[in-house]
Amino acid sequence: MKSLQKHETPLRVLFLVTSMPIGGAETLLMNLVRRLDRKQIHPEVACLKDRGPLGDELVKEIPVHSNLLAIKFDLRVLYRLWKLMRTRRIDAVVTVGAGDKMFWGRLAARMAGVRVVISALHSTGWPDSVGRLNRLLTPLTDAFVGVAQSHSEHLVEKEGFPATKVHTIFNGVDTKRFCPGDRDKVRRELGLPLDSKVVAILAALRPEKNHALFLEGAAEILRSESRAQFLIIGDGPLREHLELKAQQLGLQNVTHFLGSRSDVEGVLQCVDAVALTSHNEASPVSILEALSCSVPVVAANVGSVGETVIDGITGKLFAAGDSSGFVACTLDLLDDEELRTKLGAKGRERTIKHWSLESMVHGYESLICSLAQPSAKLIVARDQVSVLSSQSHTAH
Structure with a gap:
């Protein structure tokens, strides 16, 4: 792989988030800033609210600002x-997610004379829809980042961003850390019983993750598979409610x-689906x-999920909100060890090829450096960062 064109001094890049709890987007950000080439980029993180547990860990390594x-x-x-960006002499700002940080971060960056303003987005709807006020600041933004091809199409066709x-x-995962184990x-x-059939859900306990459907489906699955065990990995405001619901369902x-x-990677090593x-x-x-650990996935067919969970190849898909579909797909996997093994192996193979952490990091390095120095040629593998051209997509 060819290297990026070097800058005389590293770019000072500020990543702006609400907080850094233990969650998918926040873990991605932590992994990203840790791996960025310090010869090219000096990262800092700013949290509008408190740092959160991941922020407390990250502050030992890089500047983390909070309570803004x-x-x-x-x-x-x-x-x-504005004062933070001026004082820290920030060259580029990357807002992570929609909402307040996307609005105030871009506005402050332009007022502070920041050279590059990027908005990275991680969802396609409530509670992370972009909103009218944020769309009004589109002219102040140099780039919007989608995390999958269909997600980027959504940003153009539904949110109205210029293609x-x-x-x-x-998105990328550390495939050396997330791997099959004992x-x-x-x-x-x-x-857990060694002969149990283990189904896990890994998501923050928030309404949009729909753990209620998972629990309702679990009750049905247990009727057909008496050895079933269910792991709920994550925390959030609905925990007490969900624990009560689990009791009510027996x-x-x-x-x-x-x-x-x-130690999510360790927990996933004992899971069947x-x-x-x-x-x-x-x-x-x-x-x-999960796929990196060779575990097949049963997922609602929403957003860009179908790009990673390929039905019959790396897992099973069901329609969003379809409890019976969830139950049927899960039982198909639990009843067929050979199928689970086949889908899991293919999932790991595809993750290593398409969704490695290294690819994600190089994609951000390439995008930031190219925007900071527009005359520099962007040299990067086509499957690592792509631009939706006006020839293939129509901006609204």
Whole structure:
């Protein structure tokens, strides 16, 4: 792979988020900033609210600024961001996700004279839809990043961003860390029967992830597969509600709320299938982590999920909200060990080829450096970062 054109001094790049809890987008950001080439980019992170657990970890390595937004409609956040960007001599700002950080971050960046303004987006709908005010700032933005090809198409066709400004940088996972392992060892550590059939869901406990469907389906699955065990990995505001629902469904002895884990890769090694029941998604990291561990995925066919969960190739797809479809797809996998093995192996193979962490990092390095120095030629593999051209897509 050819190297990027070098800058005389590294670019100072500020990534702006709301906070850094343990979640998919936040873990992606942490992995990204850790791997960026320090000869090219010096990263910093700014959190509108508190740092969160991942921010507390990251502050040991790079500057992490926090508590810039006092209340929801705190207009002083604009001055604080402007001052931060001026004081830190920021060359490029990357807002991560929609909402307040996307609006205030881009506005402050232009007021501060920041050379490059990029908005990276990770979802296709509520609660992360872009919104009218954010669309009004499109002229202030040099690039928008989608995390899958269909996600980028959504940004053009549904959000109305100019096709020439929309780039695709696939989410990436550390395939050396997320890999197959000793299933029985992990099951012993978690107190799971060695002969159980384990289904996991890896997602924040928020409404859009639709854990209720997962639990309702689990009750049906248990009626057909008495050895079934269910792992809920993640935390969030709905935990108490979901624990009560599990009890009401008679699942308290087979459902394990594991909370946020720093050893997700280990937990996945003992799982037979990973489920995703969300109402909307772009390209979930949890899918890539599961596939990288050779675990097939049963997922609602929403957003760009179909680009990673290919029905009959790396997993099974069902219609969003279809509980019976979820149950049928999951039982198909649990009943057929040979099929699980085949789909899991193909999933890992495709993850290594298309969704590695290295590819994602190189994509961001290439995009930031090329925008900071427009005359420089962007040299990057076509499957790592792509631009939606006006010839193939129509901007609204």
